[in-house]
Every structure is written in C-alpha cells, then in structure tokens.
Amino acid sequence: MAESIPASHGDHEVGHHEEQGFVSKYLLSTDHKVIAMQYMFTGMAMAVIGGFFAYAFRMQLAFPGMDVPGWGLVTPNDYNALVTNHGAIMIFWVAMPVLIAAFGNYLIPLMVGCDDMVFPRLNRLSYQIFLLSAIVLMASFFVYGGAFGGAWTMYPPLSAKAEYSLTQLGSTIFVLAVALEFVAFLMGGINFITTAMNSRAPGMKLYDVPMVVWMIVVASILFMASVGPLIAGAIMLLFDQNLGTAFFDPDRAGDPILWQHLFWFFGHPEVYVVLLPATGIVAEVITTFSRKKLLAYRTILYTVFGTGVLSFTVWAHHQFVAGIDPRMAHVFTVTTLLISVPIAEMMFVYIGTLYGGSIQYTTPMLWALGFLVTFLIGGVTGIFLGASGADIYFHDTYFVLAHFHYTFFPIAIIGTFAGVTYWFPKMFGRMMNETLGKIHFWGTFIPFNAIFLPLFYLGVAGQHRRIYDYSAFPELAQYQDIRVFATSALLVMLAFQVVFLWNFFHSMFRGEKAGANPWKANSLEWAAPSPPPHGNFPDGLPECHRGPYEFSHPDREEDYWPQNQPA
Amino acid sequence: MLELLIPQASTFAGDIDFVIELIFWIVLFWWALTQGAFCWLMFRFRRKDGVKAEYIDGSETYPKKVITWAHMAVLVFDVVIVVYAVQVWHNVKITLPPAEQTVRVIGQQWAWTFVHPGPDGELDTADDIAMNDELHLQVNTLYHYKLESKDVLHSLSIPAFRLKQDAIPGRVITGWFETTKTGDYLFQCTEICGIGHALMPARVLIETPEQHAAWMAANSPVSVAAQAPQAPVAVALGAPVQE
Numbered sequence: 001m002a003e004s005i006p007a008s009h010g011d012h013e014v015g016h017h018e019e020q021g022f023v024s025k026y027l028l029s030t031d032h033k034v035i036a037m038q039y040m041f042t043g044m045a046m047a048v049i050g051g052f053f054a055y056a057f058r059m060q061l062a063f064p065g066m067d068v069p070g071w072g073l074v075t076p077n078d079y080n081a082l083v084t085n086h087g088a089i090m091i092f093w094v095a096m097p098v099l100i101a102a103f104g105n106y107l108i109p110l111m112v113g114c115d116d117m118v119f120p121r122l123n124r125l126s127y128q129i130f131l132l133s134a135i136v137l138m139a140s141f142f143v144y145g146g147a148f149g150g151a152w153t154m155y156p157p158l159s160a161k162a163e164y165s166l167t168q169l170g171s172t173i174f175v176l177a178v179a180l181e182f183v184a185f186l187m188g189g190i191n192f193i194t195t196a197m198n199s200r201a202p203g204m205k206l207y208d209v210p211m212v213v214w215m216i217v218v219a220s221i222l223f224m225a226s227v228g229p230l231i232a233g234a235i236m237l238l239f240d241q242n243l244g245t246a247f248f249d250p251d252r253a254g255d256p257i258l259w260q261h262l263f264w265f266f267g268h269p270e271v272y273v274v275l276l277p278a279t280g281i282v283a284e285v286i287t288t289f290s291r292k293k294l295l296a297y298r299t300i301l302y303t304v305f306g307t308g309v310l311s312f313t314v315w316a317h318h319q320f321v322a323g324i325d326p327r328m329a330h331v332f333t334v335t336t337l338l339i340s341v342p343i344a345e346m347m348f349v350y351i352g353t354l355y356g357g358s359i360q361y362t363t364p365m366l367w368a369l370g371f372l373v374t375f376l377i378g379g380v381t382g383i384f385l386g387a388s389g390a391d392i393y394f395h396d397t398y399f400v401l402a403h404f405h406y407t408f409f410p411i412a413i414i415g416t417f418a419g420v421t422y423w424f425p426k427m428f429g430r431m432m433n434e435t436l437g438k439i440h441f442w443g444t445f446i447p448f449n450a451i452f453l454p455l456f457y458l459g460v461a462g463q464h465r466r467i468y469d470y471s472a473f474p475e476l477a478q479y480q481d482i483r484v485f486a487t488s489a490l491l492v493m494l495a496f497q498v499v500f501l502w503n504f505f506h507s508m509f510r511g512e513k514a515g516a517n518p519w520k521a522n523s524l525e526w527a528a529p530s531p532p533p534h535g536n537f538p539d540g541l542p543e544c545h546r547g548p549y550e551f552s553h554p555d556r557e558e559d560y561w562p563q564n565q566p567a
Numbered sequence: 568m569l570e571l572l573i574p575q576a577s578t579f580a581g582d583i584d585f586v587i588e589l590i591f592w593i594v595l596f597w598w599a600l601t602q603g604a605f606c607w608l609m610f611r612f613r614r615k616d617g618v619k620a621e622y623i624d625g626s627e628t629y630p631k632k633v634i635t636w637a638h639m640a641v642l643v644f645d646v647v648i649v650v651y652a653v654q655v656w657h658n659v660k661i662t663l664p665p666a667e668q669t670v671r672v673i674g675q676q677w678a679w680t681f682v683h684p685g686p687d688g689e690l691d692t693a694d695d696i697a698m699n700d701e702l703h704l705q706v707n708t709l710y711h712y713k714l715e716s717k718d719v720l721h722s723l724s725i726p727a728f729r730l731k732q733d734a735i736p737g738r739v740i741t742g743w744f745e746t747t748k749t750g751d752y753l754f755q756c757t758e759i760c761g762i763g764h765a766l767m768p769a770r771v772l773i774e775t776p777e778q779h780a781a782w783m784a785a786n787s788p789v790s791v792a793a794q795a796p797q798a799p800v801a802v803a804l805g806a807p808v809q810e
C-alpha cells in the first residue's frame with residue numbers, strides 16, 4: 001500500500017459541489033454524509049420497531065394471555081414471529097446499518113481527510129437496496145400466514161417447508177430480505193475498505209488512521225469474507241422453499257446441519273463485524289475525554305487482526321449439541337477460548353488508557369465507559385458457553401440469551417449512543433443537552449442491567465428459550481415474579497428513550513451552536529466545519545502530520561494536538 | 568451450588584456442575600479484578616482543575632509488562648478451563664458405556680413419544696411400551712437413548728441430568744445417561760420447532776425397581792392384552808405384530 005495517495009479524486013461526478021434541490025440533496029444524494037444520515041434514520045426507525053416487538057413479547061411473558069396495548073393478544077404464532085424478527089431487526093437492520101454503514105459512511109471520508117467515498121454511486125445503490133430489504137422484511141407481517149417465526153437462525157427443515165412453519169410466504173420473504181440486506185452491505189463494504197486505504201490525506205500513514213476507521217475496515221473485510229457462504233445458503237434455502245430442491249431436506253438426502261454450518265460460519269464473524277466498530281467508537285471517545293493517548297495503538301490493531309482471523313474458526317460452538325461429530329467440539333472449544341485472549345487484551349488496553357488521564361464525565365464518555373462495564377460481563381459469561389462441557393447445560397437457555405444481550409446491547413445500543421452523542425455536534429453543528437443526555441444514560445444503563453441480570457439466573461435455573469408461556473412447566477412457572485420484574489425494567493428503559501428522542505430532535509434545531517471542534521479532539525473530522533458542507537473541507541483538503549491521539553503532549557500548552565496542525 | 572436450583576439426577580450432572588462452578592470462580596476473579604481496577608481508575612483520574620493528563624506514548628515498558636502478564640494469565644486460565652470442559656464433554660458425549668436398557672425418544676410437532684423396552688428388556692419387540700410425554704426410568708440404571716425426529720429439529724433436554732441433544736430428522740442419535748435419584752423431573756424441547764414449541768413439556772419419572780416393574784406390568788401391551796379377552800389371541804401369545 002502506498003503511504004499516501006492524494007485525497008482528491010475528481011474523476012467522479014461529485015467533484016464539483018454545487019447547490020442542489022431537496023430531492024437530489026436528501027433522497028438521491030451521493031454525498032457520504034447524507035447517505036450516512038439515511039442509514040442512521042432508517043436504523044433508528046427499525047430500532048423503534050425492534051424495541052416495540054421486544055415490548056410486545058416481554059409483556060406476554062410477564063402477563064401471559066393479556067391484551068398487550070398496541071398489539072393485542074400475542075398468539076404463539078405472533079410470539080415466534082416477534083422474537084424472530086426482533087433478533088433479525090436488531091442485528092441486521094439496526095446494528096449493521098448504524099454502526100457500520102452510518103458511522104462508516106459519515107466518518108471514513110472525514111477522518112481520512114477526503115471529500116467523499118471512492119464509489120459514491122455504489123454507495124447510494126447500497127442504501128437503496130438496504131431500504132428495499134427493510135421494506136420487504138416488514139411486508140412479511142402483512143401477508144397470508146403472517147411473518148416467519150422460526151428464529152433468526154432460520155434452521156431448516158422448519159424454515160424450508162411450509163407444512164412445518166405454516167408461514168409459506170413469511171419464510172420466503174424473510175430469507176429474501178436477509179439476502180438483500182447482505183447484498184447492500186457487500187457494496188458498502190467495498191467502499192469503506194477502498195476509501196480508507198486509498199484516499200488518506202497526504203502524510204497519513206497507516207498507523208495514523210483513527211482506530212474507528214481501522215475497526216470499520218476490518219469489520220467490512222470480515223463481513224465480506226464470511227457472508228459469501230450464507231448468501232449461497234440463503235439462495236439454496238429459497239430454492240428449497242419454492243422450487244422443490246432438497247439441499248436441506250433429510251427426506252430426500254439433503255442435510256439440515258449443512259445450513260447451520262453455512263449460517264454460523266457467517267454468524268460468528270458477524271458478532272465481530274458489529275463489535276469492532278463499536279469498540280472503535282469507544283476508543284475515540286475515551287481518548288478524547290481522558291485527554292490521553294491510546295495506551296497501545298498497535299497492540300489493539302494486532303488484537304483486532306488476531307480476533308478477525310480467529311473468528312472464522314469458532315463457528316461450531318453454536319452447534320455443540322446440534323448433532324455434529326462430538327469430537328469437533330474439542331477443536332471449537334479450544335479456538336473459542338483462545339479468542340478470549342485478544343478480546344481480553346483489548347479490554348485491558350482500553351481500561352489502562354484511563355491511567356494517568358484527566359477524565360471528563362460527559363455524556364459520550366458515560367456511554368463509552370458503560371460499554372466497557374457491560375461488555376465485560378458479556379465477555380466473561382461467554383466462557384461458559386464456549387466450554388463444551390458447560391455448554392451442554394446452558395445451550396438454548398436464557399443464560400445464552402442474557403449473555404448475548406450483554407454483548408449486543410453494549411454494541412448496538414450503548415456503542416451507538418456513544419457515537420451519536422460524540423459526533424452529534426459535527427453532524428448537526430449543535431450541541432446536545434448534557435443534563436438530558438445524562439438522564440437518558442442512567443435511565444438506559446440501570447434498567448438494562450435490571451432486565452438482563454435476572455435472566456442469567458433464569459437460565460441457570462433451566463429456563464429454555466422461545467417459549468411464549470411457561471405455565472405448562474411447573475419448575476419454571478414459579479419464577480413468574482422475575483419475568484414481571486424484567487418486563488417492568490424494560491418498560492422503564494423504553495420510557496427513557498423518549499428523553500433521547502426529544503434531546504436529539506430538539507438539539508438538532510435549537511441546541512447551542514457547536515464550533516468546528518467542541519471536544520478539542522485531534523482527528524481530521526474536527527478540522528472540517530460543523531456540519532461539514534458537501535465536499536467536506538471548504539478550505540482545501542487537510543494534510544496529516546501525526547497520529548490521532550496526541551493528547552496532553554508535554555511540549556505543548558494545549559492538551560490536544562490536531563492531526564492537521566503543522567508541527 | 569447449582570444443585571440448590573436444579574436437582575442432580577444423573578451420574579454426570581455433578582461433573583458438569585463442577586465445570587460450571589470452576590468457570591464461575593475463574594470468571595468471577597477476572598471480572599472482579601478488571602472491574603475493580605476500572606472503578607479505581609475512573610475515580611482516581613477524574614478531572615481536577617489544573618492537573619494535566621500524563622503523556623504515555625507507548626515506549627514505556629511498564630504498561631507493556633502489565634498487559635503481557637495479564638495476557639499470559641488469561642491463557643493459563645483458558646488452558647485449565649479447556650482441560651476440564653473437554654474431559655467432561657468426552658465423558659458425556661463421546662464415550663458410550665454399555666447399556667443396561669435402551670429407550671427410544673421421538674420428537675414430532677408437538678409431542679414426544681417415548682418407547683420403553685418392556686419386560687423383555689429389548690426394543691422393537693411386541694412388549695414395547697410407547698407413551699406420550701412420559702419417560703419412565705429405573706433408578707441407578709445406565710440407559711442408552713436413541714433420539715429421532717419425525718419432522719423438524721427438536722432438542723431433548725433434561726435439566727436434572729444436565730443433558731441436551733438436538734434431534735434431527737433422518738438420523739438416529741445415540742447417547743447415554745445413568746439415573747441416580749428417584750423423582751419426577753422436567754423434560755423440555757429446547758430447539759424451536761414451530762408454533763407448538765411451548766407445548767412440548769414432558770416428564771421424566773425415575774422409579775425404584777419395584778415401582779418400575781409395577782408400572783411395566785400395568786402398561787405392557789402384552790400383559791394388558793392378556794387381561795383383555797377381546798384382544799387378538801396372537802398378540803396375547805407374544806407372536807410378532809405389525810406396527
């Protein structure tokens with residue numbers, strides 16, 4: 001890779017940045033910032049839907065058979081469709097578009113100091129296909145038979161045969177929507193990798209690239225390398241559903257386990273695909289608000305590469321008791337526990353970065369620290385599930401459910417809020433309200449723990465997943481109080497999101513004006529005006545003179561040192 | 568610890584609980600250490616007026632040492648966990664000790680069928696006892712199970728045994744367990760299998776040899792047929808019957 005390639009690449013159609021009308025500016029734009037906002041608002045809308053689903057099925061769990069306000073009676077069919085689509089939406093239509101596509105699109109060109117993505121039209125097409133996939137998914141709730149309810153993992157034969165799932169159209173639409181979404185992100189991924197590698201500002205060496213950009217690049221590589229088998233699998237499943245093929249049909253020499261391999265070969269790297277951008281955001285936020293250089297930039301980078309490679313070798317830990325050759329569990333136990341090493345190291349480096357710092361407890365910082373606290377619990381509880389002997393008991397219990405919510409919630413929700421509150425001044429040129437921000441943080445963080453810590457307990461007590469009513473299980477029915485408690489905590493958490501929505505939209509128009517660099521941070525996006533105009537850097541593209549984390553340098557009066565400032 | 572919540576009713580339940588508790592203490596140690604250091608740092612290095620943060624540029628050896636030490640320690644604990652987990656897994660899922668009795672477990676949308684061998688102790692004979700949603704076992708007996716599915720994936724789960732195994736249509740999966748305690752235990756389906764997934768609770772009834780013999784005598788199709796004059800004579804005499 002060349003050390004630096006001039007950042008302007010005027011051979012595409014946004015080389016001239018003139019004023020545009022509303023439609024071409026906001027709906028058909030090829031500007032990376034507008035596309036980022038499209039992804040973010042679509043992701044937020046989907047998060048509202050996914051959260052509403054969680055509300056509906058948690059209400060059913062707490063008060064079986066009740067008429068849930070806003071939904072009505074949750075039938076077994078509804079319940080399965082709700083949990084299935086809640087999972088799929090939160091991962092594929094919230095975490096992916098917001099963490100990778102929205103932040104990737106917004107931050108990469110600004111942080112590497114160029115005027116737009118390398119392939120702006122591809123970028124626009126990527127969003128349009130993504131939007132289509134979201135609409136297709138939602139359509140499945142309105143077709144005959146209702147939405148698919150065979151879990152987001154879509155295991156055949158349940159997903160493959162209408163006589164089993166009872167949702168002929170719903171299953172097909174679900175698989176189709178997921179496949180479309182993958183196509184959208186393949187296009188996005190190409191763009192992120194190419195732009196970050198080829199459009200870096202003059203002087204920006206690979207080790208000067210901010211961590212969040214690296215993380216999104218590695219995440220995109222992981223995604224693109226792992227999704228191929230699953231897209232192929234999805235097409236095979238569509239054929240099984242509609243064209244009478246028998247790839248996964250055991251009655252006609254197909255193999256349902258094959259699907260599980262294709263799914264989890266993608267599914268496990270996918271965890272890191274969404275995890276890495278979130279940890280990147282956290283790296284930016286904790287360095288800025290502790291006024292500290294990242295403790296070990298290269299160590300983190302290498303742990304990320306190590307994690308990325310290892311993440312392709314752990315998938316069958318989801319299938320220990322699924323009927324694979326039991327000897328395979330030995331291999332996958334070793335690889336799964338091995339992956340705890342780089343991730344633990346990353347946590348140590350992040351926490352160690354605070355040492356000697358001058359920590360400002362702003363709202364974004366609270367979210368970043370909250371990420372570390374919750375993700376730590378998610379990480380350590382994963383050990384129980386990666387160890388084959390212990391997983392026999394925990395597999396498909398609420399312990400698993402609580403574990404992955406302790407990883408995905410910090411990633412998709414806490415990490416996102418850290419990023420949104422941190423870059424909001426850049427995105428909209430105004431500050432968010434700090435008091436409301438802190439109320440929202442505590443109103444989310446405390447109820448989150450109140451929802452999911454008790455669910456670990458239920459899992460240990462043997463409560464299995466995806467059951468709409470536990471009253472037929474006397475050993476489990478006795479824990480009804482805990483279910484009511486978790487649901488109440490969820491209601492509190494959802495209520496506090498109104499504070500965020502108010503703060504977000506109010507501050508967008510009425511917030512205090514933010515300057516170009518309100519947090520006194522170093523990376524290049526803060527050199528652009530807030531909000532950056534079309535073309536990003538009206539005073540000419542920046543040059544880069546140093547790494548992004550030169551805080552509190554002893555030779556300087558100021559405690560920050562922007563990357564673009566000449567020495 | 569775990570047996571306070573869920574009884575242990577198989578020989579390997581205690582082994583699995585041991586692995587779980589071992590991991591629990593290791594993980595608790597790491598969590599407390601990390602979270603403790605984290606809290607201390609957050610408090611100690613909060614912003615104070617006029618105090619500038621330190622500039623640690625990565626060339627110092629001290630932080631590297633700390634991280635290397637932690638890295639090695641994580642690795643050592645990982646090895647310990649792997650050794651115990653793999654051992655237990657091997658015992659439960661790979662070895663197959665000789666059976667004293669064999670039962671067939673069949674999942675379908677949405678019920679379990681348990682086929683017991685009957686008084687002759689053999690499966691697939693006329694005296695087999697098939698029951699829905701009730702698995703009758705004798706205490707202190709080593710069983711093989713033959714797990715099948717008629718339609719989609721299901722999963723056999725008996726929390727008191729700490730046992731779980733998915734059922735796959737088109738395959739017969741053989742495994743084992745040895746009962747240790749009489750009682751009435753929960754049997755769940757833990758793999759989503761359609762809209763009736765929640766409607767598949769079953770019971771595992773572990774009986775003393777006397778209770779078990781009595782149950783068998785009362786339910787064996789042969790003895791039932793012998794008492795019932797309207798049953799075909801051929802069946803009562805134990806001649807082969809068509810399924």
Ligand SMILES: [Cu+2]
Pocket residue numbers: 267268271314315317318
């Ligand atoms: Cu995994």
Ligand SMILES: [Cu+2]
Pocket residue numbers: 721722756757758759760761763764765767
């Ligand atoms: Cu089931």
